Amino acid sequence: MVLIDGKKISDEIKSEIADEVKNIASKGEKIPHLAAILVGNDGGSETYVAHKVKACEQVGFQSTLIRLPSDVTESELLKQISGLNNNPSVDGFIVQLPLPKHIDEQKIIEAIDPNKDVDGFHPVNVGRTVIGLPAFISATPAGIVELIKRYQIDVSGKHCVVIGRSNIVGRPVSILLSQKNTPGDATVTVVHSRSKNLNEICLSADIIIAAIGSPGFVKANMVKEGAVIIDVGTTRVNAPETKSGWRLKGDVDFDSVAPKCSFITPVPGGVGPMTIVSLLKNTLLAAKKQ
């Protein structure tokens, strides 16, 4: 059983990006610049954005954090987005989700210039991804594909079962792995809360990608001997033994499943660290396109 080390791979990629940034700087060209808008003070969002800003520093990107109060109006937020769209210094930017309920999230996503939409949530980038055109691919699916690539896991012709059909993980990763590509060409089944025979379908899978947000959902009796397991779940569960009182738990019952696998990602330290490097890669791409 190989434990997929997302931390190690993400460090490798960060180092590759840092080299590219040095190269850009040595030629006197513009350093990539990522901006983030953070609305309110949600604990999870604060942590995510702090990680993103820190990752920018690590690779030598310029970064800008725009903080807005939780009662900011939708029109004020739209004005900020328009400002970033028109700011030639900013190559790409994100609006950290979720947003307060009085703001229409989809409207915000669609206000971002698709050429600066490094989260890849704009319909244009989703559509281009599905069609197989160059696009900003959203961070988590791109990170999963990158892990599979770097560990040289052969998915062509294999049966890949994606658990979960979310717009930001399950759906896009199911499409990417099914496309004519390397890695790709997998036979992909998307299962979800309404699926019958879910256990039986998982048991037939060569690769399982669990992205349902239900801690410990995938049990050993759902996994074929030698399967590859990618665990996208990151639910906070109570853990009195830790200082914070919680820890992250994946969608896979790791202790029982791991012994059966050929490859498995841990939580934390698997898919998570890859998400941020995907965002950095998209920003680098955006900077090159400008």
Place this chain on the structure above:
Amino acid sequence: MVLIDGKKISDEIKSEIADEVKNIASKGEKIPHLAAILVGNDGGSETYVAHKVKACEQVGFQSTLIRLPSDVTESELLKQISGLNNNPSVDGFIVQLPLPKHIDEQKIIEAIDPNKDVDGFHPVNVGRTVIGLPAFISATPAGIVELIKRYQIDVSGKHCVVIGRSNIVGRPVSILLSQKNTPGDATVTVVHSRSKNLNEICLSADIIIAAIGSPGFVKANMVKEGAVIIDVGTTRVNAPETKSGWRLKGDVDFDSVAPKCSFITPVPGGVGPMTIVSLLKNTLLAAKKQ
């Protein structure tokens, strides 16, 4: 075994649309207007466009056919598209594919205003479809979903195998049937030329959608007793007994498969007629949005 009558359903829908058009006209409002650009004289394209124009007449739409020579330049075609984008009389339009090789098809598709893109091929409409937002859904997948709906075939939780991963049929129909919707909520597997165990996977399907363009590909030994079969294939095969010398053959070996099915679409007369009514429905939608 129920033979799904696409001709009958499409006539019903045309009649519903015609009623709506009468209603619009009686209020003195603008009649929906579909335009089509036809480049060159390809036999298949001529037939398709003629059918579309005829269908417009049947439901009372205004229609415009713009014919361009096969050696038209890309820039001239783009100018025509820009003209239609800016023509308030035209609610929606299509550029009949395929285009001559000297023209970049994707560039043409992306030049169409997404609000007039009644073929639903623009990345914005593909992306909106995938995200589950209101969109122009491309005609063949929308027609398949409509057939399933009108025949009240329950797909929720069922295993649906889509054979073929094309951007205009296999991929979008796989997504639509997997989404939280009615009809929808199916467990969908996309199989393709690189899939291993393709026969075995088909044999486990409650619903098979064959969109691979290989005449007679789906044989009786790939079909479970009681399965629903939707045949999207329309390949011209030699048929000396016909006046034209050819006939349309689907992707399913109809004679051997039909006796095992609960529902099956014939070719011709199944999915085909639904494609044009989907285009009419999109045009009506576009007219309402203007």
